[in-house]
Amino acid sequence: MEKRRESQLSSEVDLHSEGKAHGYLRVPFSSNSAGFGWIPVPIAVVKNGEGPSVLLMAGSHGDEYEGQVLLMNLLRSITTDNIQGRLIILPGVNAPAVAAGTRVSPIDDGNLNRLFPGDANGTPTEMVAHYIDSVLLPQVRYCFDFHSGGYSCEYIPAAHLVAPDVPDLRDEAIGFLKAFAMPNSILIEGLKGGEQRLLGSCRRLGVGHMSTELGGAGVFSLDIFRAAERGLPRLLRHVGVLKSNGEEESAPTSTFYLRQAGTGMVYATATGVLEARCKLGEDVTAGEVAGVVHFTETPWREPEVIRFKQDGTIINKRSPARTKIGDNLFALGTRIEI
Template sequence: MNNEHIEVIQMDMEDFDHETLPLGSKAYYQLNYDSGMAEQGILPVCVIRGYSKGPRLLVMAAVHGDEYEGILALTELIPLMGPADVQGDLVVIPVVNVSAYYGGTRCSQADGKNLARSFPGDAEGLYTDRLAWHIRNTFIAKADFMLDLHSGGTHYAMPLMVGYDSSRNSRASILSQAAAESIGVEVIWGHESIPPGRTVSAASELSVPWLYMEAYGGQRIRQNELEAFRNAVLHLMNHMHMLSEPIRWVKESATSVSLRLTGDGNLDRSDEANCEGLFVPAVRLLDEVRKGTLIGVIYDWFGCPLQEIIAPSEGIVMMLREVPYTKPGDGLFTLALREKD
């Protein structure tokens, strides 16, 4: 963690510009926005500019406030790196949605909206819409690459994985896939199409290549996933030729990809519960299932089965509901397809 004395610069979001920071500098900011609104926003940002110009990498965590793996990975990495370590610009937002973070919730406390469904945002909208607008226009639009760190959070469980743009219909998508192969995570999930409202859909619209990462979640940080997140940032920087001394930061070659998946990655289309009860999974993450496989059962208080959850098709289990208590409409599982050779 950070034992150095740091000065946090208070600044209005409208006045923030990466380019005003001299080359060879490191700065910490608390950006304030919409100070005249009832729901004033703040955003913590660290910028490390190397002594020479190069790519600008944007790394973000806590778009959802109950996803802690990325936050800790970035807060551990930030103090270790300085301008001499970086070629280009590293822009880090350890907590994107401060309102959700304060509440330990997936959605913003200010208005109940999901930031990851609110892009491109609206400068005149509610809190979450305004936050999306600022993130898109102040940060994503000015990046050469974006990495967005997620996890299953409170209610879902997901495997450690990297998602990327597999459409191959643009230079950005080609760069996205190449980066996914080099980041050191065994499971990668390619998306030929991107549902709207996401950080990654905003990046695609701006022709900015992107990756996102997922981890198990459950409001607990697992050491192997924390290390994987931290190493993924370093492997990505190495892939982008942003490390002045790669051998200092990347001790081992990146882990090879062992499972390539395809699908739209839209958790909003997860198969849902149709009753209230206790969901008990019958499968595990990354299990390969066939059509008709029993995914799990919802029970009542006395152990009587209320609903059997059946796989509608073949696939790999990529999400399972983590919280047993389940209400009608709650998403229970998501499948992806193994990429064909």
């Protein structure tokens, strides 16, 4: 049977009306408790005349908290007079995962940022991805998606993006990073499977895109949050949707890193308890011991030694000590001048 292309989601908020409004996207879902029910996804829209349209998202993964709080604070505090154009804000876009505090939805195991462009007749998470791809993104010029490391890992405080190959688009994207100006900025090259992520839909539809990694480990990092809180108004002014108040401070300097997807990743080669030998943000060299995995069921065995295969700076580190074969333990980046 041919897939239905029209989204089944409905919005309680008119995306085109002037002013400020909030409500829910209704995701149809039939369950044991509600045969004809729907899942509420909070949405807010602020519109004031002509100007760029910008989509702000957080909560694609429910265990990433800084971005959710960042956008909830924004939607409560922003006024129509502050805006020139339109903001569409989804502070908890994968609502079931947000409610459960889990990376994926407990309803359908849906990882929203791996399901684009979605499916109008699919699972609830696929339907949300389809709505973003088919309804929201075609209406906006920019999309900024706020992530953290989640329960399983922790990042240096950073904004990041997959570097476009086209020079003008690359320059525009680097401009986002410099305006947001987290302590660190990460350019990713060589990513595979990007078409299944939000960035793939943004690329296909010509929408400028930037994301973040605001800490992680399933906790709320106040220092990293404050840096993002200062950076968001700069970013929104940079793209022209937030009016200047005449009192803006200059963006601080950000340290740039290049991460080549598929390289610089260190994976567990045994199952057990990880004794990490390096810290987040530390410079390491090829051959250096990254950590050892201890075997709790056979504690008399020598632990498995895991080494770095290249030089770099640790930009990502696994949080739980318990690990298994195939888990990502570390990711390395190389400092670059931009």
